[in-house]
Amino acid sequence: MNRLIIIGNGFDLAHGLKTSYHDFILYYLKDNIIKAFNEGVKKSYNQPYRSLYHHRHDMLEVSISVEYDIYQSIELISKTSKIKDFVELTDKRGISFNYIFKILEIGVHKFSKYNWVDFEIEYFKELASIKTKGGYDIDKNIEELNVHFDNFKALLESYLKAQQGLLKTTFDRKLLCDCFCEDILDIDVDLETIASQPPKRLLFLNFNYTNILEPYVKECRKRIHSDINYIHGSVNDENNPPIFGFGDEFNKKYKEFEDEGNNELFKHIKSFGYLKTNNYSDLTRFLEIDKFQVQIYGHSCGLSDRTMFKEIFEHVNCLSVKLFYHLKEDGSDDYTDKTYELYRHFSDKNSMRKKIVDKQKSRAMPQPIQTISNV
Template sequence: MNRLIIIGNGFDLAHGIKTSYKDFIAHYFSNAMRCIYLSNGYHDELIEIHVKSGHAFYHNHLDPITPENSIDTIKQILTGKTILHLQFKSILLKKSFEKIDKLNWVDLEIEYFNTLLATKHAFGKDNQLEEIKKVNKQLDSLKEKLIEYLKKQQSTFSNGFIKNNLVGCFTESINPHEVVTTELEESQLPKSLFFLNFNYTSTFENYYDICRKKIASDLDYIHGSLDGVHGEPVFGFGDELDKNYLEFEDEKNNELFRHIKSFEYLKNKNYYRLIRFIESNDYQVQIYGHSCGLSDRTMLNQIFEHENCKSIKIFYHHREDGTNDYTEKTYEISRHFKDKGMMRKKVVPFDYSQEMPQPNRVNK
């Protein structure tokens, strides 16, 4: 039996890299606000900030802007009680900012799809194309800023972490009590490992180098990489099972599909390599730091419901308040199954699951 290992954004966050959507937006607004100090205004494809008519802007009007306080500063501006005015040009950015304290990347991709859907319904066919092009252009702009931000984060990252605990989980034996959909007489090492990396960053590379010396391994940047070597970054919506998606297929408007992941996957070999792996042999799935949200449902449904998938083991996140996200993960995983009975057979119960080991720096 093989093992398919899903690596999500939580893996980067565990290594101290600020790759959450909130981190990115905080950095974006801090840069925008710094421009206010220099030129009394800022504008791009997504927002415009300017000093209200009849006012002069001085440095002491606001505390020094940093990523740590920029979101609170923007919230204050939106109350209308400052001399600055903020206009959102992008409906997507406006809606996502309203939910910034709890929004994850998968939620942003779903918000993008909802914005497309709302735009399609709000405008007649004569104006629809141009409005949808505008939404897509704004997502392109957001994506460009994200890639620039992540490149800076990656350039300052030092992978000086003790890796034994995580590597031990990746390469551990598959135990009979973790599998009920097929019979295992005894524990066995996986024949091969397939790392399905959803991150654009290279954080996982060092772990991969260690694992492949122990077990035959392959690494797939399913969403591309920052340098483009493993494909250009893929960002958009990936739930073709959504009933509203069928509306898009009835429209003669190809602009609706420009950021649909299934079409982005066809631009490189990454998805094809995944399909070859899941078709080749039985496998167990391990999940590290991935939300399993609906924005990747087309892919995750194909992985989880495939007859060769025999077991799904969650490495859950243990929170500071003593709770964990195991149950929330099972909710998300269930949405990728049409056969709920099969889901309950494949997901390894909490008693046999374990917390994702948190990486510790070598010098600690």
């Protein structure tokens, strides 16, 4: 048997990278306030009093009044670490936002519940809404939405590349590598009778765009044949650009797109991004060559990747799905929430119950241990 190891954003976060949806949005909002301030200072001699500080980006427009000490306001805002505190402080300090990209506004107000998958789903909802409403300007509205989404993707790629460059810490990789390379246990497989055995081969299916996983794969290669598949692209490889969009072809509204003559509807559908590289075909070949167990680390398993996940989890060769859940500081964990998400990817619920390893046989993902800081 082989092992497919799914790696999500929680893996990068565990290594100290600020790559969550929350991190990026907070950075973007702060950055635009600073730009509004800098541009306002330069143009202050011809600006009305109330709109002295003003900046317009492709997705957001920022205006700052001068009722408060602006220097002090900027300093206070720059120190906020939560979007909730940021929003409250900017409201008090006379800073207003006009969201040109409306999905961004929704994401700011739902920040406490949002992950990247939720933003992708929100994009699809807006796309479907425009199509449903129709009207003479439907093509224009779809194209405009996609332009904003392109701008968002470009900013995200630049941000992730910068965050990756800021990480100067090394980690002890043994605990995680021990999990990656551990035996496939007979008690973890209900669909067939097997003897506990080490996996013959590992494939790391990396949904992250950074290279933080690379040292782990190199370490695992010393024990087991191991490969890495940057299924959603990488910020480090121009031949494998990041894929960001919607990936649930089983969605009822998505099926309606196929009857439309507007190709803009498919511009940010992941399946078409997969066709630009051999990553997806490499994954398919791995699924076909032998029976396999799936391990999941730091991935939400949300609906935005349902097309791929259904193919993996419902594959006849998939015998076991093992969650390495996130254990929170308060002692709670996300094991049950993850099973809710996995449930949505299975048409055969009986198969799901047999494949997912129960919590008593699962465990929390080991947290990386810092060894040396090069800062």
